[in-house]
Amino acid sequence: MISKNKWLSAPYILWSAVFIIVPLGMILYYGLTDTTGAFTLDNITAIASAGHAKALRVSLLLSLASTLVCFLLAYPLAMILAGVQVKRHNFVILIFILPMWMNFLLRTLAWQTLLEKNGVINQVLSFLHLPALKIINTPAAIILGMVYNFLPFMILPLYNALAKIDTNVINAARDLGANHFYTFTRIILPLSIPGIISGITMVFIPALTTFVISSLLGGGKLLLIGDVIEQEFTRTSNWHLGSGLSMVLMVFILINMVLSAIFDKDGEGSML
């Protein structure tokens, strides 16, 4: 092989030890101790308190809903794009990454302007004599914000997984008598599972843990678990409680990691 030099891997091993492994250990330490440094599980069981439990429940509900919407929007799109010529591959990826060059907070803020009672969308609707859309400051607006921000992270892995399917495999299924629907359920869908898992992970986790979208589009009425943790760190400065709640979130992250390790062994559903 090109290099058997052990020292080549040293910088990255060192880096990931200091900046990935140790920090996670810090969260575990803070999460499992109180201000005096004594061991406690209180920071974790705090998730059961009414306010926290509600925040987690709402976050789970909204993030599941937005993941589902993202999947339903992205799958047909990815299938269409995968049918396009291969040499456009980079261009397709660019189109969906490009919006990120405009700041994410500003883009989310722009949805206020779009969704407001006298916002752009409602003006268009009233011009067309259609009923007004009243979703600003509701959970629906939060879901929309999540879908808007995380949709590219669903599209790209799906597109990559679908584009990798050999057209002759699909032709073979057709040749053996499968109609379009059967070909889809038995061949295309199972072969795109790595992309599906990766897409779900890439959308669900950020949606579950976000803390700005709800205050921008939800009118601050709904507290999400991300908002709770953020406040523990920046306002109340209770790092122990914040770490404990983060550990609860990490359970979901861990489940996701295990799932993607099982279904996407070769990184086939990667974003790039």
Place this chain on the structure above:
Amino acid sequence: MERVLQNKIANDNGGFTLVKKELIQLIDISKSFDGQMVLDELHLSIHENEFVTLLGPSGCGKTTTLRILGGFTGPDKGRVVFDGQDITQIPPNKRPLNTVFQKYALFTHMTIAENIAFGLKIKKKPKSYIDDKIRYALKLVNLDGYENRMPDSLSGGQQQRIAIARAIVNEPKVLLLDEPLGALDLKLRQEMQYELIRMKNELGITFVYVTHDQEEALTMSDTIVVMNQGYIQQIGSPESIYNEPENAFVADFIGDSNIIPAIMIEDKLVSILGTRFACVDTGFGNNRPVDVVIRPEDVILVEPSEGIIQGVVSHLIFKGVHYEMEVQACGFEWLVHSTTLFPVGKEVGIRVDPFNIQIMNKPESEDEEAVIIDI
């Protein structure tokens, strides 16, 4: 008509077989991609229980022809008739033919058994029937006991056999094979060639086989269709394609050959490089420019005095079964295969038996010139 007869002879195993029924007709098929003509008014009939090979260089339209047969692409113009029924608009899943794809196209997320059962499950066959069929098909391709393996764990040759098994359990009337042996090494390829012929004889179904390998085509086919640039160049049995190529392209593509410009002086007499040779062909007209094809094994080297023309050996390679030599004679480099050694620099005489000289019309573009000369 002549072709049908040849076909009959090639297929007959000494029974009472009459002329075979036409199973598939491609009628005036044209197809272009991005404005580039790939098939131009192609016309082809395929008979029942025939092993037909579409042979040609890449880009000749052979794979497109197969894909049109399979229903994966529609022709721009023309019709596909199967057993008297127009199937041009029928989608692939409704066609009574099955395909073995170039890179196998196995379903990697399914076991071997699931792969083979795929078509049968769609047809809602009972489980016991499907199990029997899987066992039978695996036996046929010599892979008994592989039911629960995954495709990725198999070698290329094994995957190829599974692809064949997956197609034939559906008992198609026609099996389409798109360069199925292209990815295998030489020895495996030869083994698979014999197996395919055996399967064809056992199953009694029509094979339409696409390849660019002329040796493969000669070995396996009842009928070879030589294609180039979207046109059919020649249709015939392997023997007739090899021995009587109709034009320079076919002669050049099939095996090594000496293609020499010549003048047909009269029936059965041709002037090659200024020297008169006796031949057996008639009907080319008098004093007409033609090409002659002489296979290297048909060039006989003798002592200078015994030859019709004389030359000098310029190259020599030992090829195992024979020596390959190049002989400079009358300004042409003759390719010669012979079991007798003539060292480099030796003067030799060249003779060719009249029935080994194959006369061909000049290619079409030059044909017009020939007509003008005639007038």
Place this chain on the structure above:
Amino acid sequence: MKSIAKKIYIALIILFLYAPIGILMVLSFNESKTRAKWGGFTLKWYLALFQNEEILRALFNTLLIAMLSSLIATVIGTVACIAMTGMKRRAKSVMMGITNIPMLNADIVTGISLMLLYISLGIKFGMGTILLSHITFNIPYVILSVMPRMKQLNVSTYEAALDLGSSPLHAFFRVVFPDLLPGILSGFLMAFTMSLDDFIITHFTKGVGVDTLSTKIYTEIKKGIKPEMYALSSLIFVAVLTLLVLINLSPAEKKKAE
């Protein structure tokens, strides 16, 4: 018919993704200071932008962090990829697992974990801590885009170069590196983009008084966003768009496509 439906669907999704960007661009020309109403066309925010030192400072910080962090991440990530191909299967999959952590982990968890690290190590919060954090979450993007190239790499070309007498280092830069370059470039670009767009991790690891565009916008949200910010964002977006269009239309790219 079917293909028209497909095109309409693609167009709708793209409209969904780009509509807010259009809105922001329109707002950057809005005479009125509030987002709620249109007060007529003006270019004054673009002029004001270049006098607003706070915003320019934040822009400078953002670009500096993005540039440095993606460059350093690209070097570390590429070297890591080369090192990993020489590793045993087991060690390699452990490394890839660790690489995936910042990708799969929630930004908020990454942010607070790094914050806790800096506090316990006694590192002063500021540009340095932002940079370290950005390098950390950028490395995985580089590795994930270089690794596939690495797998496709034909090792014999490298060996051929050695056989023809070049030194290992020379062989690497002349033979291996050009093959990896597309992966390295797209990893760099991805890292740059992610760094530019990051808010959450920066929010937790920045010091008082140091701002990037994201954190500046976040603090402004409560007071009301200054329209200069819209002007700046529009400028950045249009600049990037122009650059990408130029690259895509350049003769070199066209040749490659053919």
